[in-house]
Amino acid sequence: MRVVEGSAFVAVPLAGMTLAQMGAEVIRFDRLGGGLDAGRWPLAPNGESLFWAGMNKGKKSIALDMRSPEGRELITRIITAPGDDAGLFLTNLRVRGWMDYETLSQYRRDLIMVTLTGDRHGRPQVDYTVNPALGIPHMTGPADSDDPVAHALPAWDLIAGNMCVSALLAAERHRLRGKGGQEVEIALKDVAAATLGHLGMIGDVTLNTEDRGKSGNALYGAYGQDFVCADGRRVMVIGLTDRQWRGICKATGTIEAMTALEGRLGVSLADEGNRWRFREDITAILKPWFAQRRVAEFEAAFNEAGLTWSEFRSVREAVEKDVDLSTDNPMFSDIQQPGIGTFRVPAHPAVFNATQRSAATPAPTLGQHTEEILSDVAGCTGTEIARLFDAGIVQSPTFAKPRNAA
Amino acid sequence: MRVVEGSAFVAVPLAGMTLAQMGAEVIRFDRLGGGLDAGRWPLAPNGESLFWAGMNKGKKSIALDMRSPEGRELITRIITAPGDDAGLFLTNLRVRGWMDYETLSQYRRDLIMVTLTGDRHGRPQVDYTVNPALGIPHMTGPADSDDPVAHALPAWDLIAGNMCVSALLAAERHRLRGKGGQEVEIALKDVAAATLGHLGMIGDVTLNTEDRGKSGNALYGAYGQDFVCADGRRVMVIGLTDRQWRGICKATGTIEAMTALEGRLGVSLADEGNRWRFREDITAILKPWFAQRRVAEFEAAFNEAGLTWSEFRSVREAVEKDVDLSTDNPMFSDIQQPGIGTFRVPAHPAVFNATQRSAATPAPTLGQHTEEILSDVAGCTGTEIARLFDAGIVQSPTFAKPRNAA
Numbered sequence: 001m002r003v004v005e006g007s008a009f010v011a012v013p014l015a016g017m018t019l020a021q022m023g024a025e026v027i028r029f030d031r032l033g034g035g036l037d038a039g040r041w042p043l044a045p046n047g048e049s050l051f052w053a054g055m056n057k058g059k060k061s062i063a064l065d066m067r068s069p070e071g072r073e074l075i076t077r078i079i080t081a082p083g084d085d086a087g088l089f090l091t092n093l094r095v096r097g098w099m100d101y102e103t104l105s106q107y108r109r110d111l112i113m114v115t116l117t118g119d120r121h122g123r124p125q126v127d128y129t130v131n132p133a134l135g136i137p138h139m140t141g142p143a144d145s146d147d148p149v150a151h152a153l154p155a156w157d158l159i160a161g162n163m164c165v166s167a168l169l170a171a172e173r174h175r176l177r178g179k180g181g182q183e184v185e186i187a188l189k190d191v192a193a194a195t196l197g198h199l200g201m202i203g204d205v206t207l208n209t210e211d212r213g214k215s216g217n218a219l220y221g222a223y224g225q226d227f228v229c230a231d232g233r234r235v236m237v238i239g240l241t242d243r244q245w246r247g248i249c250k251a252t253g254t255i256e257a258m259t260a261l262e263g264r265l266g267v268s269l270a271d272e273g274n275r276w277r278f279r280e281d282i283t284a285i286l287k288p289w290f291a292q293r294r295v296a297e298f299e300a301a302f303n304e305a306g307l308t309w310s311e312f313r314s315v316r317e318a319v320e321k322d323v324d325l326s327t328d329n330p331m332f333s334d335i336q337q338p339g340i341g342t343f344r345v346p347a348h349p350a351v352f353n354a355t356q357r358s359a360a361t362p363a364p365t366l367g368q369h370t371e372e373i374l375s376d377v378a379g380c381t382g383t384e385i386a387r388l389f390d391a392g393i394v395q396s397p398t399f400a401k402p403r404n405a406a
Numbered sequence: 407m408r409v410v411e412g413s414a415f416v417a418v419p420l421a422g423m424t425l426a427q428m429g430a431e432v433i434r435f436d437r438l439g440g441g442l443d444a445g446r447w448p449l450a451p452n453g454e455s456l457f458w459a460g461m462n463k464g465k466k467s468i469a470l471d472m473r474s475p476e477g478r479e480l481i482t483r484i485i486t487a488p489g490d491d492a493g494l495f496l497t498n499l500r501v502r503g504w505m506d507y508e509t510l511s512q513y514r515r516d517l518i519m520v521t522l523t524g525d526r527h528g529r530p531q532v533d534y535t536v537n538p539a540l541g542i543p544h545m546t547g548p549a550d551s552d553d554p555v556a557h558a559l560p561a562w563d564l565i566a567g568n569m570c571v572s573a574l575l576a577a578e579r580h581r582l583r584g585k586g587g588q589e590v591e592i593a594l595k596d597v598a599a600a601t602l603g604h605l606g607m608i609g610d611v612t613l614n615t616e617d618r619g620k621s622g623n624a625l626y627g628a629y630g631q632d633f634v635c636a637d638g639r640r641v642m643v644i645g646l647t648d649r650q651w652r653g654i655c656k657a658t659g660t661i662e663a664m665t666a667l668e669g670r671l672g673v674s675l676a677d678e679g680n681r682w683r684f685r686e687d688i689t690a691i692l693k694p695w696f697a698q699r700r701v702a703e704f705e706a707a708f709n710e711a712g713l714t715w716s717e718f719r720s721v722r723e724a725v726e727k728d729v730d731l732s733t734d735n736p737m738f739s740d741i742q743q744p745g746i747g748t749f750r751v752p753a754h755p756a757v758f759n760a761t762q763r764s765a766a767t768p769a770p771t772l773g774q775h776t777e778e779i780l781s782d783v784a785g786c787t788g789t790e791i792a793r794l795f796d797a798g799i800v801q802s803p804t805f806a807k808p809r810n811a812a
Contacts, residue, residue, distance in 0.1 A: 014604060018569075022576050036647050039678060041627025042610035042618065050606030050613070051627075057604075101759075119730060120737075124650075124714040128625050132632070132642045133728065135721035137623070140558040141547055148640065148718050150623040150632075152546040155561035158601060162568035163424075167756040169575035170428050174760065176582065182760035193731050194752035195564060196721060197738075198420060198463075200456030202731070204448035205722040206749040207456070212448065212721070217543070217556040219534050221447025221457075226538070226556075234554065236538045241442050244530075272445060308530040312554050315541030315602060315618070316611040322539065324525060325599050325608070331526075332603075343612040346600035350520075350573040353507075354580065354588035 001025065002086040002377075003168070004079045005059070006099070008036040010127070010154050011116050011188065012092040013055035014161030015168070020058035021348035023358065027373055028059045029075055031066045032395050034366050044340045053337045053363040057345065060369035063395040070393050072098050077378040080108035087181065088172060090164060092116040101183035110181035112171045114164050119189040127154040130192045135201075143214045160191045215279075223248075223275035225283050226312065227290035235295060237286070238308040239275060247307045251298070252289045261285065319344065330357060337362045367395045407431065408492040408783075409574070410485045411465070412505070414442040416533070416560050417522050417594065418498040419461035420567030421574070426464035427754035429764070433779055434465045435481055437472045438801050440772050450746045459743045459769040463751065466775035469801040476799050478504050483784045486514035493587065494578060496570060498522040507589035516587035518577045520570050525595040533560040536598045541607075549620045566597045621685075629654075629681035631689050632718065633696035641701060643692070644714040645681060653713045657704070658695045667691065725750065736763060743768045773801045 001024040005016035013028070020026040030038070040051040062078070065071040076098065079089045087108050094117060097103065105111045118125030131137060131150055141149030167184045175181055196202050204212060217226040223239035239245035249255045258269055261281055267274045275282065295311060302309055319325050327333060327344065335345040347360040374380040374388065388394045407430040411422035419434070426432040436444070446457040468484070471477040482504065485495045493514045500523060503509065511517045524531030537543060537556055547555030573590045581587055602608055610618065623632040629645035645651035655661045664675055667687055673680045681688065701717060708715055725731050733739060733750065741751040751766040780786040780794065794800045 010605075017604065018572065022572075041679065041682065042606045042614070043679065044609065044613050050609040052606075053609065054604045054606040118714075120735060123709075124712065125716070126630075126644055126646065126714055128630050128644055128646075129642050129714055129716035132623075132640075132718040133716040133724060134731075135719050135724045136559050137718060138720045141555050142551075142553070145548075147548070148623070148632075149547050149555055150642075151557045151559060151561070152620075152626070153542050153557060153561055153601075154605075155557065155559055155564070158561070158565050159568055162565055162572060163756065166424065166428075166568060166571040166575055167758070169572055169579065171758060171760075173575065173579065173582075174758075176579075180760060182758060184759065185757045186755055189730055190735070190737050190752075190755040193728075193735070194737060194755045195559075196724075196731075197750065197752035198423065198460045199416075199560075200448045200458075200460040201721050202725055202751075203450065203456040203459065203743070203746070203749040205720075205725050207450050207747055208448070214558075217538075217554070220558070224534050226554075234538075236535050236556075238532055238534055240532065240534075273447065273449065276447065303529075306530065308524075308532055308535055310531070310535035310539040312538040312543060313541055314544045315607050318539060318541050318602075319608055319611050322599075324595055325540075325602075329526060329596070329599070331596055331600060337609070340609070341613055343609040344603065345608075346596075346603035349592055349596040349600045350569065351591045352573070352577060352580075352588060353590065354577075354586060 001088065001172075002027070002081075002083060003088045003090060004029065006075070006089070006091040006093045008092065009040070010055070010157035011161035012090050012164060013037070014158065015090055015114075015164035016059060017055055017057055018162065018165050018348065019168070021358070021360070022350075026059045027078060027369070027377065028056060028061055029078065030061065030063045030366060032063050032392070034063065038366070046340070048340045050340065053340055056363040058361045059364055060373060061364035061366055062370045062373045063367040065393050068393055070388070070391070074374070074378050074388075074393070075099070076104060076107055078373060079104055080111060081377045081379075082108075087111045088168060089113040090168060094122065105181065108181075110175055112168065112175060112181045112184070114168045114171070114184045114186065116160060116164055117185065117187045120187040125187075125189050127157045127188070130156050130189045133189070134192050134196055139212050139214055141214055141216070143216045145214070156188055156192045159195065160186060160188050163191060218279055221276050222272035223279055223282060225279065225286070227287060229290050229295050230292055231294040231296070233295045234312040235290065236310050236312065240272070240308070242270060244308050245269070245275060247305055248286070251302055251305050251307055252286060254285050254289065257285045258282070333359045335360060335362055338365055365397050368397045370394050370397065407494065407578075408433070408487075408489060409494045409496060410435070412481070412495070412497040412499045414498065415446070416461070416563035417567035418496050418570060419443070420564065421496055421520075421570035422465060423461055423463055424568065424571050424754065425574070427764070427766070428756075432465045433484060433775070433783065434462060434467055435484065436467065436469045436772060438469050438798070440469065444772070452746070454746045456746065459746055462769040464767045465770055466779060467770035467772055468776045468779045469773040471799050474799055476794070476797070480780070480784050480794075480799070481505070482510060482513055484779060485510055486517060487783045487785075488514075493517045494574060495519040496574060500528065511587065514587070516581055518574065518581060518587045518590070520574045520577070520590045520592065522566060522570055523591065523593045526593040531595050533563045533594070536562050536595045539595070540598050540602055545618050545620055547620055547622070549622045551620070562594055562598045565601065566592060566594050569597060624685055627682050628678035629685055629688060631685065631692070633693060635696050635701050636698055637700040637702070639701045640718040641696065642716050642718065646678070646714070648676060650714050651675070651681060653711055654692070657708055657711050657713055658692060660691050660695065663691045664688070739765045741766060741768055744771055771803050774803045776800050776803065
């Protein structure tokens with residue numbers, strides 16, 4: 001499968017990379033000098049973008065003058081090049097005219113084009129604007145403050161990117177059955193709005209009068225709470241299911257105390273809703289247990305009992321200490337990313353047991369595959385390619401320097 | 407396409423529902439009385455789960471005695487029933503023995519089974535434990551507190567659910583090409599760990615000595631900040647790209663002030679990294695502008711200028727005021743969910759232009775399609791079906807009451 005990607009930032013680059021890590025040939029084209037995300041943070045000490053390296057692993061890169069008619073014609077040829085498994089285009093660039101579906105599909109009738117927009121009106125939206133508009137920050141963060149707290153993880157972008165992958169595969173399945181190509185449009189804001197509905201939040205505010213407020217780090221709707229231990233470490237302990245709940249009480253020796261609490265309250269804590277309603281009473285019983293113990297004192301017992309729990313860590317601690325972020329995990333390998341250095345890089349999380357798991361490969365440098373793409377995909381001759389370089393229509397391989405580096 | 411789902415909670419139910427909303431026939435089976443998520447919050451005023459209704463839209467439901475040999479045999483027959491577009495099984499139940507891939511694939515060699523686990527060791531993990539373990543709460547929330555803040559949105563579950571969809575479609579594409587079935591295993595923790603890598607966070611802590619700290623609601627790595635306006639409303643304003651940044655300065659009449667700031671600091675704010683490093687200085691210039699104005703005073707001008715911005719709202723405000731959450735958005739329709747009531751329900755966010763967009767359909771009641779599934783999929787006769795009901799192996803349709811309702 002060959003997919004062409006014209007993109008920037010999180011969602012669409014992630015979609016292309018996910019397909020590349022599942023085995024597709026993915027060609028990302030950029031304007032000369034690199035796209036809008038060429039210098040996106042985090043950066044390596046030398047100023048190269050670790051974000052770009054992370055989001056473009058295993059792709060082929062070509063950089064062209066997107067303002068010149070010749071550059072545009074080349075991009076059109078690359079997107080609409082023949083091949084049963086080609087004619088697949090992912091984009092969030094929203095270029096009207098030469099790069100819209102109407103125009104491109106004239107060159108290849110069975111083109112599949114997946115376009116991610118901000119909102120359904122075509123207005124600009126990013127994760128950081130969609131999230132506040134839909135209310136998630138109002139239910140995030142410490143319960144003793146009314147200030148909304150935005151998530152640090154670009155969750156909507158990550159969800160939308162994965163949805164672009166499944167939408168492209170679904171459209172290609174449709175085409176494989178002889179039903180032709182199509183444009184698929186997805187709006188980031190619609191992805192978030194639909195998710196609110198899926199999680200029951202729209203029904204909640206429609207049918208109930210009370211709003212879901214902030215509840216700190218508590219698990220919503222059942223029991224789950226963070227505790228600070230004697231060594232200052234913080235742990236998260238989950239009592240979502242009956243089994244998990246009984247496990248906590250047993251492991252902490254609080255069965256009797258919880259039974260006494262049930263008697264005082266006149267409710268059963270076997271009901272997850274009661275665990276949620278009376279979470280503060282439950283926490284008051286469990287808090288001293290954790291406060292009096294170091295994590296090392298109960299870690300093994302909790303694991304042996306099959307409890308669902310974890311320790312809070314910084315990313316650095318996780319990378320340094322968690323075996324699942326080490327190369328003991330076959331998903332990870334230490335990779336030399338040209339122009340940046342060596343660090344741990346993930347492959348696709350899914351293990352497809354019919355095939356060998358492919359290790360991650362580095363991101364290309366900007367324009368690294370220019371000659372190969374012009375020759376093999378756009379069908380240019382060697383003479384033509386040399387002229388395109390000379391005329392500055394395409395760019396020689398280079399590291400993706402931030403455009404405005406000081 | 408027919409997909410069978412044995413599941414609970416967010417990720418796998420979402421995966422099945424996403425496929426159902428793209429047109430697949432999705433059969434969810436549950437144990438008698440309903441699965442672990444039958445009473446998951448939020449609840450309707452009558453105690454029915456809005457979560458369950460949200461996550462199972464458009465599916466067919468059957469409830470069986472999963473502890474009886476006969477119930478297990480029926481589930482096996484349903485999962486492995488013939489059909490070119492069938493033999494697709496999604497699960498997070500992790501039942502060893504009769505319901506693992508090794509056993510099920512004996513009944514249908516080309517079975518595709520996508521299994522979501524907690525971590526790669528098969529240990530229990532949920533969104534609420536994976537997230538603290540990998541460090542995201544340490545970079546979330548107000549900058550003036552060291553306390554980690556967990557996200558309220560089950561982001562990892564939502565991402566993993568969407569990844570289950572694309573993994574299933576990718577495996578089915580492989581099978582369509584005559585390459586057989588397979589098991590696909592995905593661990594929730596691996597999804598999160600891989601995402602850290604994709605976003606550049608693993609490279610960041612490996613190559614840089616300083617950790618990314620908390621920065622409140624600021625956009626990371628460029629400029630984006632929340633402001634409280636004269637009417638007490640809070641807005642988010644984005645200056646991620648050059649164009650967005652210039653737009654903010656122009657719309658707020660702060661071009662000169664920003665130029666003066668550049669002079670004082672000796673840096674160019676055209677560099678996104680400098681906008682991030684000196685975000686507090688920028689915010690000090692913009693803050694009075696917003697503090698002196700009501701949203702209504704600049705709303706139209708901001709939209710006309712194409713700025714990327716939004717207002718903070720609660721979910722209730724969003725549902726009541728945002729046109730994108732109204733039925734003006736073809737993604738939404740007001741649906742009567744049996745046993746609960748009428749509220750606004752989203753279809754799939756993607757618009758596949760080759761086909762008419764299907765409106766959302768309600769979730770089934772537990773066991774609603776028992777007879778149909780036993781007859782059409784498991785191949786039972788009418789007499790057999792009657793006997794199965796009599797013997798209590800299958801359950802008559804019922805609303806998915808919380809198992810432990812007080």
